[in-house]
Amino acid sequence: MSATKTAVDQATAKKALSVSAGVIEEVTKALAKRCSVNGKVSVDKMDENQLVQYQIAWLTSEQKIAEKFIEYAWDASRGTGDLEQEMAVVFAAETVNHVRSEISSRPSEYGIKASDLVSKIYNDEINQFLENAMAIQNYNEIADKIVAKGHFGAYGLDDDHEMFRETFKKFAEDVVMPHAEHVHRHDDIIPEDIIGGLKDMGCFGLCIPESYGGIQPNDRPDNLSMLVVTEELSRGGLGIAGSLITRPEIMSKALLKGGTQAQKDKWLPLLASGERMAGIMVTEPNYGSDVAGVSVTAKPVNGGWVINGVKTWCTFAGYANLLLILCRTESDPSLKHKGLSILLAEKPSFTGHEFTYTQPEGGKIEGKAIGTIGYRGMHSFEVSFDNYFVPAENLLGGEEGRGKGFYFQMEGFAGGRIQTAARAHGVMQAALEAALRYAQERAVFQKPIYEYNLTKYKIARMAVILQASRQFANHVANLLDDHKGQMEATLIKFYASKVAEWVTREAMQIHGGMGYAEEYAVSRYFVDARVFSIFEGAEEVMALRVIAKSLMDQYAAG
Numbered sequence: 001m002s003a004t005k006t007a008v009d010q011a012t013a014k015k016a017l018s019v020s021a022g023v024i025e026e027v028t029k030a031l032a033k034r035c036s037v038n039g040k041v042s043v044d045k046m047d048e049n050q051l052v053q054y055q056i057a058w059l060t061s062e063q064k065i066a067e068k069f070i071e072y073a074w075d076a077s078r079g080t081g082d083l084e085q086e087m088a089v090v091f092a093a094e095t096v097n098h099v100r101s102e103i104s105s106r107p108s109e110y111g112i113k114a115s116d117l118v119s120k121i122y123n124d125e126i127n128q129f130l131e132n133a134m135a136i137q138n139y140n141e142i143a144d145k146i147v148a149k150g151h152f153g154a155y156g157l158d159d160d161h162e163m164f165r166e167t168f169k170k171f172a173e174d175v176v177m178p179h180a181e182h183v184h185r186h187d188d189i190i191p192e193d194i195i196g197g198l199k200d201m202g203c204f205g206l207c208i209p210e211s212y213g214g215i216q217p218n219d220r221p222d223n224l225s226m227l228v229v230t231e232e233l234s235r236g237g238l239g240i241a242g243s244l245i246t247r248p249e250i251m252s253k254a255l256l257k258g259g260t261q262a263q264k265d266k267w268l269p270l271l272a273s274g275e276r277m278a279g280i281m282v283t284e285p286n287y288g289s290d291v292a293g294v295s296v297t298a299k300p301v302n303g304g305w306v307i308n309g310v311k312t313w314c315t316f317a318g319y320a321n322l323l324l325i326l327c328r329t330e331s332d333p334s335l336k337h338k339g340l341s342i343l344l345a346e347k348p349s350f351t352g353h354e355f356t357y358t359q360p361e362g363g364k365i366e367g368k369a370i371g372t373i374g375y376r377g378m379h380s381f382e383v384s385f386d387n388y389f390v391p392a393e394n395l396l397g398g399e400e401g402r403g404k405g406f407y408f409q410m411e412g413f414a415g416g417r418i419q420t421a422a423r424a425h426g427v428m429q430a431a432l433e434a435a436l437r438y439a440q441e442r443a444v445f446q447k448p449i450y451e452y453n454l455t456k457y458k459i460a461r462m463a464v465i466l467q468a469s470r471q472f473a474n475h476v477a478n479l480l481d482d483h484k485g486q487m488e489a490t491l492i493k494f495y496a497s498k499v500a501e502w503v504t505r506e507a508m509q510i511h512g513g514m515g516y517a518e519e520y521a522v523s524r525y526f527v528d529a530r531v532f533s534i535f536e537g538a539e540e541v542m543a544l545r546v547i548a549k550s551l552m553d554q555y556a557a558g
Helices: 010-034 043-047 050-073 082-105 114-121 124-133 136-149 159-186 192-200 223-236 238-242 246-258 261-273 333-339 405-441 453-481 486-510 512-516 522-529 539-556
Strands: 278-281 297-301 304-315 322-328 340-346 354-358 364-369 380-391
Touching (some): 010 050, 010 082, 010 124, 043 539, 050 453, 050 486, 082 114, 082 124, 082 136, 136 405, 136 453, 159 192, 159 238, 159 522, 192 238, 223 238, 223 405, 223 453, 238 405, 246 261, 246 278, 246 405, 297 322, 304 322, 304 340, 333 340, 340 380, 340 405, 405 453, 405 522, 453 486, 486 539, 512 522
Parallel strands (some): 278 322
Antiparallel strands (some): 304 380, 322 340, 354 364
16 A cells, blocks of 8 residues: 655655754764774774765765755745655655665664664654655656656756856757767767857856956856856767866866966966867876876976876867876875976867877877777877976966965866766756656557656656755855865765766666667766766765765764
């Protein structure tokens, strides 16, 4: 017998979430105590408790997203109503259920007594809330309202940002989408009409202040515009449009954080106009998320520096004509990340999968694209440097910036992480639209597969997860505008990347056998989504070294 649907109740949902928040706090404190030595979190102790850390990071992500989703859904100024409220309550219930089911599976590992857990989160009030909120009828109703309203939930944007969204949505549909399948299937390059169109629209100056030729207000960052544009371009085609503004955004933020005035005056207008296309070079064959281990060297010579070594996973490195290179300028290995600096290196722009350039001074740079299952168009390269010369004035921050490259780089990474979340949202949106469209068109046993209960459940849950994630990303954008939210940016990148795999997988499954065929774009969404949990910080590193550690640091001293 199925549960009876009850009225949407914000207060009950918030009360249940406060209980799950308390449980998460308790187990996080227990973990912090277990992983601390002399009042500080020990990395060695952390490594002994990785599974619990990972799960706490995941549960915390869901918890924080659920809390913000409830706030958004009842904010009438955001254009929300009954659909968004039902979605938020369902997500809250699923979150509470996930918290209690995960922790109850191994309570001693989480440092909590099973009897205490039962009394706190398995009581009659919580049980009744979950039964009512997760009633199958609720999912059916959400799916039917989506069909009736013609959308998956209000974006909740102000007029200016909604205009941005509509403008770039049209560009994505008119210019990007017609190329997306061809580039993916043939591993081709990005068409010039996409790059040229984005230049004309000022897209590469989204994160650059107006005083430097960009379109960001001088008095305050506007990370939400960047998110909105990134999502719509990713909906059109991840590999040929969705990531194009990430590299200039990372480079411009590093310049704004640490560049000399002369460097800002020179490079920011060129990035904003698209005259200089950016490439970011951080990862190395032996050092990915462990940035402090970077081994590519830059040694001082007369008039500048020469770079030697190999970088990998350098997206857009062929077409880019301005490279941000994180390299080791100090020979003392004990300095670790404090021995790193950033150099800005120019090179000609190349199309295709390989390039070689020899400088007049004799220095050489070579690159070869790495074959990938998805995320095609921009291409990620392995790049080698052989005495590649960079002028002294291109040391970011000048001599004052020497040894500070890691910190300048991190300024750009937070924006890059919420951009990854936005890219995931764009791919999920495209997959969800395709799944609903196919479910309404495809008949099985004399009726559209949408009419079946399981399909409605999938559509509803996909939409709920997407909308919850999107709204939290928008919240993080506002935090970053106030120079806060570094951990939250990592959290939403971690969450959105994981759920994008599930959403695109379910969209593919709804297509049945045709989902596995290249005839439908949903197979591209599926393989594209897989990259999110890997680039801009692997999910394990995000969970263990950033989210869990940040949470434990709050309690370690106690």
